[in-house]
Amino acid sequence: MASFNTVAGCVLASALFAMVVGKVSNAVVPVHRLEKPALAVADEAPTETAAAAPAEELPPIDPLLASANVEHGKEIFMKQCFTCHTIDKGGPNKVGPNQWDIVGRKKASHEGFSYSSALQAKGGEWTYEDINHMIFKPQAFVRGTKMAFAGLPKAQDRADVIAYLRTMNDNPPPLPK
Ligand code: HEC
Structure with a gap:
């Protein structure tokens, strides 16, 4: 039982992590591009x-x-x-x-x-x-x-x-x- 929970926890954690990374990179990339002035x-x-x-x-x-x-x-x-x-x-x-x-x-x-x-x-x-x-x-x-x-x-x-x-x-x- 404990090992099932651990595995489930891991899966959940990785899924969450992937979501967060996805969100963060979505958020970071456009902001990064916009913040960079054309001149730079x-x-x-x-x-x-x-x-x-x-x-x-x-x-x-x-x-x-x-x-x-x-x-x-x-x-x-x-x-x-x-x-x-x-x-x-x-x-x-x-x-x-x-x-x-x-x-x-x-x-x-x-x-x-x-x-x-x-x-x-x-x-x-x-x-x-x-x-x-x-x-x-x-x-x-x-x-x-x-x-x-x-x-x-x-x-x-x-x-x-x-x-x-x-x-x-x-x-x-x-x-x-
Ligand atoms: C895609 C279009 C394009 C092509 C292809 C091109 N040029 Fe130009 N050229 C321009 C433009 C536009 C300017 C004006 C640049 C500016 O105002 O910054 C220019 C400016 C110049 C100037 C400066 C003119 C002046 O009155 O001060 C020279 C010299 C020149 N080009 C030579 C060439 C030569 C030689 C070639 C081929 C090997 C060539 N160009 C290919 C678009 C082009």
């Missing part, structure tokens, strides 16, 4: 990305530019960037701003495009190196950017695209020495 989430994600591949540790793109393949860069652009960016002179803004003369252009300066405050705050001009970082991991380079693009993982692909961007300009800026 945004702050955390890029830190992880940055830890995996810190923006500063991306090898410089300059050495790859000299031998870059402009035609291949154009192909990549048409497949991966054109969905969001036109690149012809005077072309319209789409999801992203027109890319004509992007190399050397002041950041977040294309007329008629509503940039994120994150990109507006970045400052400076689009150098080869900054574009390299932007198309490697936009979120790691400009935390909070509107550019929802996974990135081009291969350095030579990025160099090819940048070499193509360089040509889409009235006066293509000099290639790095």
Whole structure:
């Protein structure tokens, strides 16, 4: 009899425990999510990305530019960037701003495009190196950017695209020495 009670007690206790845990985790998860301000989430994600591949540790793109393949860069652009960016002179803004003369252009300066405050705050001009970082991991380079693009993982692909961007300009800026 005693052992039956013990077993029954155990079963009851485990059932209760499971219920409580269930309730508690139900209660904890949503509250936890709600309490976490969107800003904190945004702050955390890029830190992880940055830890995996810190923006500063991306090898410089300059050495790859000299031998870059402009035609291949154009192909990549048409497949991966054109969905969001036109690149012809005077072309319209789409999801992203027109890319004509992007190399050397002041950041977040294309007329008629509503940039994120994150990109507006970045400052400076689009150098080869900054574009390299932007198309490697936009979120790691400009935390909070509107550019929802996974990135081009291969350095030579990025160099090819940048070499193509360089040509889409009235006066293509000099290639790095
Ligand atoms: C899913 C849409 C999308 C794709 C794909 C995309 N971009 Fe963007 N891009 C954007 C948006 C949106 C912005 C504006 C970002 C902001 O305001 O934070 C932007 C901004 C930029 C800028 C800065 C422009 C400026 O005027 O300051 C560059 C450079 C750029 N993109 C290059 C590229 C290249 C090159 C590719 C392809 C390898 C690419 N993007 C793919 C949406 C996209």
